[in-house]
Amino acid sequence: MTRLLQYIYRSILPTNIRKSIDIFPYLRNWKIEGLKEKSVLVLAPHPDDDIIGCGGTLYTYHLMGADITAIYMTDGRKGNHLYAEEELVSVRKEETKRAAKIVGIDKLIFSDNRDSELAVTGNTIKQVHEVLGDSQPEAVFFPFVMDNHQDHIATARIFFSAARVMKYDPLCYMYGIWTPLPAYNVVSDITLCLETKLRALKEHKSQLELANLTDAVKGLSNYYSILNGGNGYAEPFIACPLHEYRRLGKVIGW
Numbered sequence: 001m002t003r004l005l006q007y008i009y010r011s012i013l014p015t016n017i018r019k020s021i022d023i024f025p026y027l028r029n030w031k032i033e034g035l036k037e038k039s040v041l042v043l044a045p046h047p048d049d050d051i052i053g054c055g056g057t058l059y060t061y062h063l064m065g066a067d068i069t070a071i072y073m074t075d076g077r078k079g080n081h082l083y084a085e086e087e088l089v090s091v092r093k094e095e096t097k098r099a100a101k102i103v104g105i106d107k108l109i110f111s112d113n114r115d116s117e118l119a120v121t122g123n124t125i126k127q128v129h130e131v132l133g134d135s136q137p138e139a140v141f142f143p144f145v146m147d148n149h150q151d152h153i154a155t156a157r158i159f160f161s162a163a164r165v166m167k168y169d170p171l172c173y174m175y176g177i178w179t180p181l182p183a184y185n186v187v188s189d190i191t192l193c194l195e196t197k198l199r200a201l202k203e204h205k206s207q208l209e210l211a212n213l214t215d216a217v218k219g220l221s222n223y224y225s226i227l228n229g230g231n232g233y234a235e236p237f238i239a240c241p242l243h244e245y246r247r248l249g250k251v252i253g254w
Contacts (some may be wrong), residue, residue: 021138026185026240027248034171034186034239035060037138040068041131042105043159045075045118045143045151045177047096048204052217053175054105054141055197056190057235061139063106069107069135070100071128073155078115080206088206095204102200107135113169118154118160128162143253144174144181144238152177160249163242171235172245180220184236190221 026032040061044050050058050070058068076092077085091109100108111127118124132140143152143157149153173186190197198214207213221233228234240248 007244018045024240024244024247026244027238029185031187032185032239034139034237035188036064037061037171038064038066039135039137040066040135040139040141041135042068042070043073043128043142043155044070045149045155046075046079046115047072047092048079048099048201048207048213049152049177050105050141050142051099051103051197051200051204052213053143053177054173054188054237055099055200056193056221056233057141057188057237058105058187059103059193059196059200060190067107067133067135068105069137070105070110071107071109072096072133073111073124073158074113074115074118074151075110082209084207091206092204095206099200099203100194102203116151118158119149120154120157124154124158125161128158129165132162132166136168139171139173140173140242141173141237142178142246144176144179145248146179147176148178155254156242157249160245160254164246166242169241169243171239172242173239175235175237181236181238184238185236186239187224187228188235188237189230189232190235191225191230192194194218194221196231 042050061068074088075087080088109131143156145156201214224236225232226232
């Protein structure tokens with residue numbers, strides 16, 4: 001995303017316009033300051049996405065004393081074909097509670113929308129809008145707008161719609177799950193938090209039965225760290241203030 005925006009600004013826009021108009025200063029920036037907020041909201045399309053996408057960063061916020069709220073947008077009923085759907089909903093809810101406790105999430109909200117059927121509706125917008133009003137987060141984490149899963153894209157769109165009338169400007173952090181981020185401007189060093197993140201992920205036993213997510217998450221985190229000159233573990237984000245995310249949504253056609 002940042003590479004594409006930089007190309008557009010540098011190669012397509014006339015110089016005189018480029019100097020006077022810049023509607024994506026944060027998204028175009030290779031690196032911005034962040035990860036210092038005291039109240040955090042994370043939108044997880046499925047019950048394990050918060051841990052996979054930003055579990056180490058959430059634990060870092062917890063250690064800083066931040067208040068953390070998580071909304072689980074769907075019930076995860078499609079996450080393991082070996083279970084009856086209603087049974088899996090119950091199982092995943094308990095797994096989520098245990099994992100959230102490990103990384104320090106203070107409040108859990110289960111929206112109970114059906115897995116793989118999440119859509120932008122008056123009800124789902126209202127669900128998120130009410131939480132935004134109650135928690136007044138300074139930071140909001142949610143999936144990247146091009147993450148390759150319909151529930152993930154729907155989550156990003158629901159937040160876009162729910163946040164239209166917000167009167168303040170929280171920092172938005174987009175994370176990748178099904179699609180590794182093509183570019184990013186915030187990198188969270190989770191080297192010291194990795195074991196906590198993996199311990200939380202291991203509570204999602206119903207998901208680990210089908211795939212070795214632990215090794216996948218560890219390997220990808222190491223890769224992002226190496227790309228940024230380290231040899232530990234990192235979580236990357238595409239970050240921008242809410243007003244810039246609104247502009248992005250309009251460009252996309254939302």
